[in-house]
Amino acid sequence: MKVILITGGAGFIGSNFIRFFLRRNKNFIIVNMDSLNHATNLENVKDLEKSPRYHFVKGSITNHELVNYVIKRHRPDYIINFASESNFDNCASNPLSFTQTHMLGTQTLLESARYFWGKHKFQGNLFIQASINEVYGSTPANDVFFSEDAPLLPDNPFSASKAGADMLVKSYASAYGFPAIITRCCPTYGPYQHIGNFVPKCIINALSDKPVPVFEKKVREWIYVLDHCIALIRVLFYGKTGEIYNISSGNEISDFDMAKKILELLGKPKEAIERIDDSSLQNTRCILNSYKLKNNLNWSTKFKLEDGLRDTILWYKQNPDRWKDIEL
Numbered sequence: 001m002k003v004i005l006i007t008g009g010a011g012f013i014g015s016n017f018i019r020f021f022l023r024r025n026k027n028f029i030i031v032n033m034d035s036l037n038h039a040t041n042l043e044n045v046k047d048l049e050k051s052p053r054y055h056f057v058k059g060s061i062t063n064h065e066l067v068n069y070v071i072k073r074h075r076p077d078y079i080i081n082f083a084s085e086s087n088f089d090n091c092a093s094n095p096l097s098f099t100q101t102h103m104l105g106t107q108t109l110l111e112s113a114r115y116f117w118g119k120h121k122f123q124g125n126l127f128i129q130a131s132i133n134e135v136y137g138s139t140p141a142n143d144v145f146f147s148e149d150a151p152l153l154p155d156n157p158f159s160a161s162k163a164g165a166d167m168l169v170k171s172y173a174s175a176y177g178f179p180a181i182i183t184r185c186c187p188t189y190g191p192y193q194h195i196g197n198f199v200p201k202c203i204i205n206a207l208s209d210k211p212v213p214v215f216e217k218k219v220r221e222w223i224y225v226l227d228h229c230i231a232l233i234r235v236l237f238y239g240k241t242g243e244i245y246n247i248s249s250g251n252e253i254s255d256f257d258m259a260k261k262i263l264e265l266l267g268k269p270k271e272a273i274e275r276i277d278d279s280s281l282q283n284t285r286c287i288l289n290s291y292k293l294k295n296n297l298n299w300s301t302k303f304k305l306e307d308g309l310r311d312t313i314l315w316y317k318q319n320p321d322r323w324k325d326i327e328l
């Protein structure tokens with residue numbers, strides 16, 4: 001049996017990844033280490049507790065002793081770092097927590113893995129840093145796409161701390177030959193996402209017949225969570241150590257049109273959209289080029305935007321206990 005240590009696995013992408021991966025890969029054990037911050041919910045992984053191939057450890061990746069204990073005890077072959085502070089509106093009030101988890105936490109994991117994995121010269125090991133498109137900043141023009149060699153120009157403290165973590169991972173690879181890969185993905189939507197995020201917020205407000213607030217100028221490239229997970233699995237099995245892979249879908253759409261699509265799928269009037277004036281904001285477009293992943297690792301998206309949105313809407317409809325009484 002191989003062992004993967006997943007950090008932040010009780011969150012949105014991590015919990016989808018664990019569920020999807022364990023079902024398809026019978027020779028793997030997953031250890032999920034998550035501090036369960038205020039934006040996450042252990043219910044996300046409740047169904048996995050029955051599996052003898054799943055173990056949960058509550059704790060922070062900033063806790064060096066605990067990270068050492070987990071790596072020594074479970075001897076992971078691979079680590080995928082999803083642990084992250086959330087960046088939706090009401091979480092952005094404590095930027096220091098971004099730096100602690102993203103930079104200090106990532107370096108704590110790197111140091112511990114370097115120590116234990118270094119004993120057998122990193123043979124059979126891989127560390128994946130699940131990073132984000134925002135580290136590139138915003139594209140200056142509509143026909144520009146960021147490829148992996150674009151400079152990192154984050155324009156807020158959240159993205160800056162993510163970029164700092166990426167640089168730490170890269171520096172461990174170049175300074176110590178540490179086996180690491182960085183993935184940078186565009187905004188992701190799907191079941192199990194916290195309702196403070198844009199897509200669930202649109203769905204829940206529409207289901208509750210409340211206005212759906214939308215920034216007028218914002219344009220994003222959306223990917224369904226299972227497409228993101230499948231890309232990570234290809235990177236895990238076939239990725240080249242030391243590389244960076246962008247993950248993107250080509251589904252570039254304004255927040256306004258995305259909200260309209262969600263309302264249409266729910267049979268609700270588009271008049272529910274409440275436009276927020278964002279004329280003072282700079283260009284907020286951040287679109288990736290993922291040719292490298294497509295060409296070298298033979299990955300492509302499987303889910304059309306409408307199909308992914310239908311699945312997501314269905315999940316929120318079937319799980320009202322996950323959002324009914326939560327005040328945003």
Ligand SMILES: NC(=O)c1ccc[n+]([C@@H]2O[C@H](COP(=O)([O-])OP(=O)(O)OC[C@H]3O[C@@H](n4cnc5c(N)ncnc54)[C@H](O)[C@@H]3O)[C@@H](O)[C@H]2O)c1
Pocket residue numbers: 007008009010011012013014033034035036037038039040041059060061062081082083084085086101105130131132133162184185186187188189194
């Ligand atoms: N959601 C997106 O659109 C998106 C897109 C691209 C990349 N990413 C990246 O993927 C990763 C996962 O994102 P997500 O949307 O699932 O986030 P999430 O907020 O849903 O999950 C993050 C998890 O990390 C845990 N966590 C926070 N601090 C921790 C710490 N110090 N130690 C251990 N666990 C900690 C939280 O409790 C939570 O369960 C992040 O690195 C994120 O930047 C997200």
